[in-house]
Amino acid sequence: MQRLLLILFSLFIAYSTIGSELRVGKNQVFHSIEMALKMSQSGDTIFVEKGIYIEPNLLIQHPISLIGINYPTIENNKQQEIITVESDSVSIIGLHLQNIKVSYINDYAAIKVNRQKHCVFENNRLENTFFGIFLKHSKDCIIRNNYIKGNAKNEMSSGNAVHLWYCKNILVEKNQARNHRDGIYLEFVDNSIVKNNIVADNIRYGLHFMFSDHDEYRGNTFRSNGAGVAVMFSKYIKMQNNHFEFNWGSASYGLLLKDITDSEITNNIFKQNTIAIYMEGANRVDIHKNEFNSNGWAMKIYGSSMYNKINQNNFLNNSFELGVSGKSESNNFDGNYWSSHTGYDLNKDGTADIPYRPVKLFSRIISRIPSTSILMRSLLIDIIDFAEKVNPVLTPDNLKDHRPSMKIIDYDKN
Amino acid sequence: MLKIFKYSLFDLIRSNWSIAYLAFYLMVSSSIIYMNGDITKSIISMMNVILLLIPLVATVFGAIYMYNSREFTELLLSQPIKRKSIFLGQYFGLAVSLSLSFILGVGLPFIIRGIITSPELSNFLVLIGVGLILNFIFSLLSFMVALRFENRIKGFGLSLFIWLFMSIIYDGILLLILIWFESYPTENLAITLTLMNPIDLGRVLIMLFLDTSALMGYTGAVFYNFFGVWQGILLSIAALSVWLLFPIYILLRYIKKKDF
Amino acid sequence: MIRIENLSKAYHKNQVLKDVNIKLDSNKIIAILGPNGSGKTTLIKSILGLVIAQEGDVKFNDQSIVGEWEYRKQISYLPQIARFPENLKVLELIALVKDIRQQEARDNELIQYFGLENELKKPLRNLSGGTRQKVNMVLAFMFDSPVIILDEPTVGLDPVAISRFKELLEREKAKGKLIIFTTHIMSLVQEISDEIIFLLEGDIYFQGSVQDLINQNGSTKLESAITNLIENSHA
Numbered sequence: 001m002q003r004l005l006l007i008l009f010s011l012f013i014a015y016s017t018i019g020s021e022l023r024v025g026k027n028q029v030f031h032s033i034e035m036a037l038k039m040s041q042s043g044d045t046i047f048v049e050k051g052i053y054i055e056p057n058l059l060i061q062h063p064i065s066l067i068g069i070n071y072p073t074i075e076n077n078k079q080q081e082i083i084t085v086e087s088d089s090v091s092i093i094g095l096h097l098q099n100i101k102v103s104y105i106n107d108y109a110a111i112k113v114n115r116q117k118h119c120v121f122e123n124n125r126l127e128n129t130f131f132g133i134f135l136k137h138s139k140d141c142i143i144r145n146n147y148i149k150g151n152a153k154n155e156m157s158s159g160n161a162v163h164l165w166y167c168k169n170i171l172v173e174k175n176q177a178r179n180h181r182d183g184i185y186l187e188f189v190d191n192s193i194v195k196n197n198i199v200a201d202n203i204r205y206g207l208h209f210m211f212s213d214h215d216e217y218r219g220n221t222f223r224s225n226g227a228g229v230a231v232m233f234s235k236y237i238k239m240q241n242n243h244f245e246f247n248w249g250s251a252s253y254g255l256l257l258k259d260i261t262d263s264e265i266t267n268n269i270f271k272q273n274t275i276a277i278y279m280e281g282a283n284r285v286d287i288h289k290n291e292f293n294s295n296g297w298a299m300k301i302y303g304s305s306m307y308n309k310i311n312q313n314n315f316l317n318n319s320f321e322l323g324v325s326g327k328s329e330s331n332n333f334d335g336n337y338w339s340s341h342t343g344y345d346l347n348k349d350g351t352a353d354i355p356y357r358p359v360k361l362f363s364r365i366i367s368r369i370p371s372t373s374i375l376m377r378s379l380l381i382d383i384i385d386f387a388e389k390v391n392p393v394l395t396p397d398n399l400k401d402h403r404p405s406m407k408i409i410d411y412d413k414n
Numbered sequence: 415m416l417k418i419f420k421y422s423l424f425d426l427i428r429s430n431w432s433i434a435y436l437a438f439y440l441m442v443s444s445s446i447i448y449m450n451g452d453i454t455k456s457i458i459s460m461m462n463v464i465l466l467l468i469p470l471v472a473t474v475f476g477a478i479y480m481y482n483s484r485e486f487t488e489l490l491l492s493q494p495i496k497r498k499s500i501f502l503g504q505y506f507g508l509a510v511s512l513s514l515s516f517i518l519g520v521g522l523p524f525i526i527r528g529i530i531t532s533p534e535l536s537n538f539l540v541l542i543g544v545g546l547i548l549n550f551i552f553s554l555l556s557f558m559v560a561l562r563f564e565n566r567i568k569g570f571g572l573s574l575f576i577w578l579f580m581s582i583i584y585d586g587i588l589l590l591i592l593i594w595f596e597s598y599p600t601e602n603l604a605i606t607l608t609l610m611n612p613i614d615l616g617r618v619l620i621m622l623f624l625d626t627s628a629l630m631g632y633t634g635a636v637f638y639n640f641f642g643v644w645q646g647i648l649l650s651i652a653a654l655s656v657w658l659l660f661p662i663y664i665l666l667r668y669i670k671k672k673d674f
Numbered sequence: 675m676i677r678i679e680n681l682s683k684a685y686h687k688n689q690v691l692k693d694v695n696i697k698l699d700s701n702k703i704i705a706i707l708g709p710n711g712s713g714k715t716t717l718i719k720s721i722l723g724l725v726i727a728q729e730g731d732v733k734f735n736d737q738s739i740v741g742e743w744e745y746r747k748q749i750s751y752l753p754q755i756a757r758f759p760e761n762l763k764v765l766e767l768i769a770l771v772k773d774i775r776q777q778e779a780r781d782n783e784l785i786q787y788f789g790l791e792n793e794l795k796k797p798l799r800n801l802s803g804g805t806r807q808k809v810n811m812v813l814a815f816m817f818d819s820p821v822i823i824l825d826e827p828t829v830g831l832d833p834v835a836i837s838r839f840k841e842l843l844e845r846e847k848a849k850g851k852l853i854i855f856t857t858h859i860m861s862l863v864q865e866i867s868d869e870i871i872f873l874l875e876g877d878i879y880f881q882g883s884v885q886d887l888i889n890q891n892g893s894t895k896l897e898s899a900i901t902n903l904i905e906n907s908h909a
Binding site for chain 2: 685719722723724725726743744745746747749751753755756757758759760761762766770771773774775797813823
């Protein structure tokens with residue numbers, strides 16, 4: 001009898017709120033979001049009031065907006081996936097989603113989307129998550145202004161804060177992504193933009209591109225991640241106005257480039273990274289107007305990296321400016337400012353009159369025998385480097401900046 | 415000892431050498447600050463100057479002083495005073511006068527530049543501390559050499575060789591050893607050999623405090639984990655103390671039997 | 675006062691003193707003579723504890739001096755070469771020595787005696803050799819020590835200063851002191867010494883009064899007596 005009443009009542013509610021609002025809360029008709037979802041119809045808006053909701057997996061199968069008021073806390077009753085979106089045009093805004101357990105079989109996420117478009121995830125707080133926001137085969141979505149903090153301990157048992165797989169036209173903007181394996185992960189993602197995010201303290205990479213083309217990221221800050229950004233097997237990537245800071249550790253990079261072509265790296269600041277840019281198999285990458293400040297290595301160019309242009313960058317106080325292995329003749333290093341350059345400019349044209357050779361002999365020794373780094377800044381090393389500079393024997397003769405700038409290059413750092 | 419110390423110091427701080435040394439340091443620090451503009455960079459540049467020149471100046475100055483005061487030392491020895499007091503007094507007079515020139519010469523330009531209120535103050539103090547320790551160690555070494563060898567040419571030669579050895583040759587040998595044992599993990603060997611040379615130790619300590627970009631990668635982490643924690647710092651201080659106390663012990667033993 | 679017993683000293687293989695035995699008593703001026711390298715300075719330095727002998731002992735008032743330093747309160751010493759810290763002033767040097775000894779000193783009297791009043795505020799590096807030797811004299815004579823040891827005292831002194839020095843020496847002897855000095859100037863020896871110790875290759879070759887030495891050699895002058903002595907020893 002009770003059950004029948006409830007159904008009748010629900011039907012009544014449902015019909016009376018077509019295209020309008022459902023409210024979930026302690027003193028509202030719906031005490032659970034699951035029930036509100038069941039009763040909702042396309043185009044409805046569900047408001048969830050502040051409170052703690054332990055729910056089964058919330059399956060959204062028609063276009064609705066799910067909006068939290070004062071960040072209601074939602075948890076899955078088995079600590080598995082909280083919200084699964086199986087409809088286009090779903091918006092999820094202002095929720096506090098938490099506590100998702102680590103699984104080695106399923107990629108449990110706070111929000112997962114499969115084969116949908118026009119979704120919006122905005123202003124949510126995600127905490128203690130395995131995966132945060134997970135999009136598969138989706139397009140035209142916006143992930144904005146979310147705070148996503150995980151609890152990752154090691155690479156094996158952790159997921160990514162934002163995970164995009166086979167997506168197109170996604171905008172990831174103004175989020176904070178912390179303490180996951182990767183902050184933002186893109187695999188087979190094209191024509192997407194990642195901008196103005198703060199990505200910090202992730203175990204592996206802050207931002208990770210795999211097989212993704214025609215994307216751009218700008219205005220982001222990558223701080224204290226295993227590596228700031230890794231761009232692998234991708235092409236036509238624009239990287240602008242980002243900060244890569246304090247990516248410091250035994251194998252840490254500011255920016256790792258592996259098998260990437262036809263891309264652009266401009267106006268970024270690399271500060272205090274173990275290696276600011278590491279490139280392997282990078283071709284036709286245009287690196288200009290960046291600042292490399294106080295890094296262990298400003299750039300390491302390995303493998304078959306060819307036809308790259310490194311121009312008009314400022315290299316300031318790096319322990320080593322450049323390390324190379326393999327052939328590097330086709331890369332162009334002209335017109336940069338090197339703070340360790342002691343050149344002169346007699347004809348006052350703003351560029352030094354003699355070319356500058358950024359590869360030091362000691363940098364080659366230290367690459368082969370890392371424990372020699374204990375001799376950094378010793379007189380012996382200065383002597384060795386000076387001798388090599390005067391009479392190059394072991395460093396590549398043709399690798400030089402033919403027009404090194406005498407002054408720090410001024411450009412808009414935004 | 416204090417009496418001898420007082421008069422040696424009085425004598426030394428008025429010598430032309432001390433004044434020249436002070437002027438030299440004023441000039442070098444001012445021009446480094448002027449050329450770098452930035453105070454952090456100035457401190458790093460000063461590091462190279464200090465690691466090279468403090469041991470050299472202390473060596474040369476120590477030997478000159480000892481040879482010049484030989485006859486006066488004889489006069490002192492004929493007075494009712496212990497040998498120990500004479501030589502410790504003279505040594506500390508020498509080391510302290512050198513240290514004063516150094517502190518004033520480097521300190522004044524940096525104080526004018528505003529180091530006291532700068533966040534770099536602690537780094538600057540590390541730099542000064544390392545400079546002082548090297549001063550004390552190398553003036554002691556040349557003091558002993560000058561005491562041991564009455565022939566000035568021999569004494570100067572040996573003092574300069576000690577400086578050259580510690581500044582450059584030792585590092586060359588260290589580099590060759592590390593290259594030789596390339597296929598083995600040599601981090602601990604590198605640390606041990608660094609602890610044994612006060613100039614290297616001073617350099618690594620300064621780098622750990624103010625120039626972390628210099629020590630990087632996996633090995634940098636190993637070094638940092640050693641020198642950066644308090645056990646490592648204590649061990650470094652212990653190593654530097656041994657460099658000071660052991661020669662003093664040798665000195666005191668030697669002067670008991672020495673003829674003048 | 676001072677007894678030297680079986681004293682031997684060698685620098686490396688060079689035997690400088692060979693089993694020397696001497697008794698030195700108060701109220702005497704004793705000249706230690708001998709050719710260069712005969713061991714004069716080493717003998718003096720052994721008494722002062724500057725040189726440490728391999729064998730034998732030096733006793734000061736019947737106490738061995740080995741490892742001791744307090745007995746030097748009773749000795750004044752004038753070293754051979756008057757080189758002082760260059761940048762100290764005369765006054766500061768005198769103050770230093772007074773500071774070390776903490777004994778009654780008559781420095782002002784001696785400064786006047788040697789006419790050093792105008793030199794007191796000058797740094798020692800600016801003084802002439804003779805003036806420095808006068809400062810040396812002040813340092814040696816300003817304390818009332820029972821033993822005075824002088825190594826080549828007249829080097830660099832002008833005749834006026836030498837006569838003042840002799841006068842001073844006589845006055846000190848009159849106080850019953852033991853005065854030991856070395857010199858190469860035989861007239862000075864003849865004039866002031868009561869006893870001669872003649873060293874040759876580390877041995878005491880002669881010990882006695884000036885008159886004894888002259889008589890023994892049958893010559894009339896000390897200088898020729900000593901020349902004879904050396905020539906005989908090589909014969």
